[in-house]
Amino acid sequence: MHEMSIAAAVVDQVTSAAADRGATAVTTVRLDVGELAGVVPAALDFCFALVCEGTPLEGARLVTRSVPARARCGPCDTEWSPGVPPDLVCPRCGGARAELLTGRELQIRDVEWADGPLHAHS
Template sequence: MHELSIATAIIEQADALARADGADAVSAVTVRVGELAGVVPDALSFAFEVARDGTALAAARLVVEQVSAQAYCGPCAEEFAVGMPPFFWCPRCDQPSNDLRSGRELAITGIESLRASA
């Protein structure tokens, strides 16, 4: 389950970013996960819950924003859903596309930090 290594990397990066910002803990991490990124969102959420124990993210929640795979067809200027399994054939003009516009994302897009009371 490679989601565990991804969850561990998310926790390490979020912790480093929060500490660099002067935060003591993280309450939430938001990640964008593309449909074609090869990551199962439910498995990632479970792995995050397991990996966060004993870290500054021990009470943090993971917010997963799923991004659908979209391709673009140059000949007819149509953007279309690729789906799963991926099908890169334009439904409008019946031509193949090699211009994937979204769906491979895997990135932290937000961190909610907590600071200790003075």
């Protein structure tokens, strides 16, 4: 289950960011997840809750936003939704030189901190 390694990486990155800003708790983490990323949202939620235990993210909510896949044909510049699994043959010209524009994302979009920095700077 690669959702566990994804959850662990997210928690590591957010924990590091929390330490950098002096925050001790996180309430929400928002992720953009492309429909072609191969992530099962329910499995990611489960793994996220497990990995958060004992960290500044314990009890934090994970909010995922699905990013639809889009492709573009190089020769004729047509854009389309390639589906899952992706069909990268251009529906207009039949060309097979498509570029996948979106759909593989897996990135932290936003984090909500429960508290501010531990030490205010004057």
